[in-house]
Amino acid sequence: VIPRPEMEIGRYHWMYRSSRPHRYHHVPALRGNISPLGIQGCFECCIKCLGGVPYASLVATILCFSGVALFCGCGHVALTGTVSILEQHFSTTASDHALLSEVIQLMQYVIYGIASFFFLYGIILLAEGFYTTSAVKELHGEFKTTACGRCISGMFVFLTYVLGVAWLGVFGFSAVPVFMFYNIWSTCEVIRSLQTNVTVPGDQICVDIRQYGIIPWNAVPGKACGPILENICNTNEFYMSYHLFIVACAGAGATVIALIHFLMILSSNWAYLKDASKMQAYQDIKAKEEQELQDIQSRSKEQLNSYT
Numbered sequence: 001v002i003p004r005p006e007m008e009i010g011r012y013h014w015m016y017r018s019s020r021p022h023r024y025h026h027v028p029a030l031r032g033n034i035s036p037l038g039i040q041g042c043f044e045c046c047i048k049c050l051g052g053v054p055y056a057s058l059v060a061t062i063l064c065f066s067g068v069a070l071f072c073g074c075g076h077v078a079l080t081g082t083v084s085i086l087e088q089h090f091s092t093t094a095s096d097h098a099l100l101s102e103v104i105q106l107m108q109y110v111i112y113g114i115a116s117f118f119f120l121y122g123i124i125l126l127a128e129g130f131y132t133t134s135a136v137k138e139l140h141g142e143f144k145t146t147a148c149g150r151c152i153s154g155m156f157v158f159l160t161y162v163l164g165v166a167w168l169g170v171f172g173f174s175a176v177p178v179f180m181f182y183n184i185w186s187t188c189e190v191i192r193s194l195q196t197n198v199t200v201p202g203d204q205i206c207v208d209i210r211q212y213g214i215i216p217w218n219a220v221p222g223k224a225c226g227p228i229l230e231n232i233c234n235t236n237e238f239y240m241s242y243h244l245f246i247v248a249c250a251g252a253g254a255t256v257i258a259l260i261h262f263l264m265i266l267s268s269n270w271a272y273l274k275d276a277s278k279m280q281a282y283q284d285i286k287a288k289e290e291q292e293l294q295d296i297q298s299r300s301k302e303q304l305n306s307y308t
Contacts, residue, residue: 056265057129061122064258070251071174072115074244079104081241082177089224089232090209096219118255121163125262128156132269153270160266164259171252178249180212181242188233191226205229 083097083104091097132153187207194205206225210217224232232238 054126054129054132054265056261057126060258060261060265061126063254063261064118064122067251067254067256067258068115068118071170071248071255072111072251074251075174075248076108076111078177078241078244078248079108081237081244084237085232085235085241086209086215089228090222091215091219093220097215100214125156125160125266128153129265129269132272153266157263157266157270160259160263164256164263167252167256167259171249171256174245174249174252177245178242181238181245183207184229184238185233185242188230191230203227 083101086097086100087094184207187205191205203226206223207229208223209215210219210222215222
């Protein structure tokens with residue numbers, strides 16, 4: 001029979017093969033940027049951060065910024081060119097188009113306000129998208145929702161809906177100058193075709209701006225005919241204003257699409273916050289029940305120990 005100390009010594013030699021002190025051996029480096037202790041490297045951190053980017057909100061923000069920038073920038077320049085065309089060719093008296101000049105100047109100031117407001121609003125919506133993604137929960141700890149946060153998300157949904165409806169009106173309004181300039185341009189094309197065919201004199205073809213209501217009926221001359229109208233169409237101001245109004249209308253349409261995109265994202269985020277609040281309440285109730293169960297077990301053990 002092998003005595004107990006010898007059995008312990010034999011087991012010691014079988015496990016360690018030698019009683020010499022342990023020597024540390026070089027551990028080969030792992031592939032990638034992960035250290036042997038499991039700490040993530042720069043590449044993994046970048047991938048994790050990129051996973052936390054709300055790409056849907058980012059695309060909607062870029063589209064919103066682009067649409068608002070095109071509408072505001074091109075619309076501002078196009079309005080200035082329109083006033084110049086009216087003053088030079090359709091309303092030579094300043095008192096006839098004084099009201100129109102004031103309205104256009106007011107619209108230009110409104111454009112400044114729209115650009116500033118949507119720059120801030122787009123950043124706020126993008127930040128809201130960042131803080132309602134699941135990746136933010138992993139980066140910044142446990143995710144908590146409050147009634148105030150859900151109320152703010154609901155307010156963003158309502159405000160974005162109102163802005164979307166308003167921009168539908170802006171989109172329709174921006175199509176009016178495009179329609180007017182298109183009529184003038186198409187009339188000039190008809191005059192050119194008549195001059196080529198030499199069938200009907202082009203002097204009988206006119207464009208009367210007064211019928212659109214932008215200048216009064218007593219404005220002089222109020223209309224342009226034949227070669228005068230063709231010369232107007234050949235000016236750089238007409239060419240630039242026409243194409244800038246088209247770009248501004250396209251920018252308004254892009255902004256409408258961006259707001260609809262934002263509305264879908266915000267609705268999804270609000271539903272996510274609502275479900276997260278319910279899950280949070282369930283987890284709180286479960287944790288409370290588990291704590292009560294542990295208290296009951298500890299009290300029962302204490303009573304049992306006191307009896308024994």
